[in-house]
Amino acid sequence: MTQKQQRTQKGKDTMTKKIHNINTKPEHWFVQQGYTDPDELIDHNGNLQLPEKFMQIFSAYNQHNIAEGKDWDTWPEWELVLTSLDDYLTFGEPDTEPPEAVAEREHWLGLMQFMHDSPAIAIDGYTIKVTGDYGHTFSFDMCIEYEEWVTPGSLVEHYEKTVGIGVEQLGPPWQPNVLQFFMKGVVEHSLGAFWTCPEHVPKYGGKPTVQATEVDFCIEQREGQSFPLAMLSLLHLCIEDTHIWKMGFEHDLSQIEYIKEVESEWPSGRPHQDREYL
Structure with missing residues (x-):
């Protein structure tokens, strides 16, 4: 082995x-x-x-x-x-x-x-950085309060704006501030926008994305799964460094098909009001 x-x-x-x-x-x-x-x-x-x-x-x-x-x-x-x-x-x-x-x-x-x-995991403040088996890196902030992984680097700003003297409290004092200055389920990767699928990924290796304008993936927790178990699954997904790219590439393919359907259905542009669908 x-x-x-x-x-x-x-x-x-x-x-x-x-x-x-x-x-x-x-x-x-x-x-x-x-x-x-x-x-x-x-x-x-x-x-x-x-x-x-x-x-x-x-x-x-x-x-x-x-x-x-x-x-x-x-x-x-x-x-x-x-x-x-x-x-x-x-x-x-x-x-x-x-x-x-x-x-x-x-x-x-x-x-x-x-x-x-795990030697593949590094922690810097709230940010978790994972190095995959093929050398790619993945980053997100670990938010224990909301039990979510969120945009890397966002929790420092979030707590600066929601905790401490001079911060307006929304609701009764025993309830947490409901403002959130982050996006849930965001995992940033090291290949940047319009990435090319890594060569080792079966079926899609070496192929470029078309609609991947962002530098991250949206990976949400499975409903009903505890946060620590969900995050453990995410860490293994990042370290395995293969299926996560397959997921991302297939999402890009689905976006391409969706845009084709929209352009075929509404060649002059998608209507913005419900009445225009009638």
């Missing part, structure tokens, strides 16, 4: 593994076992919305698993209350909770471990 095949298989294993026993451990347990007190590894006064800081909460409570090369299975004791993670997830009580909550914790642990371990 080649190194690339091994990475792909490891990714599939990450997607399908089940952490049947999510544990919680008090902070003093780590000291007793010779590890660092999680308190010393977590920046409690920092911006825990940043993916790197958020991930450090999980890694601090999984030092033993990191040292032993095991799956992360320990849920943070209390620190997640300092983040925007849903309240029902912050304290782990797997013995008394619905299976949906336990499953979502498994997804978060799996996502955090994969982001921590």
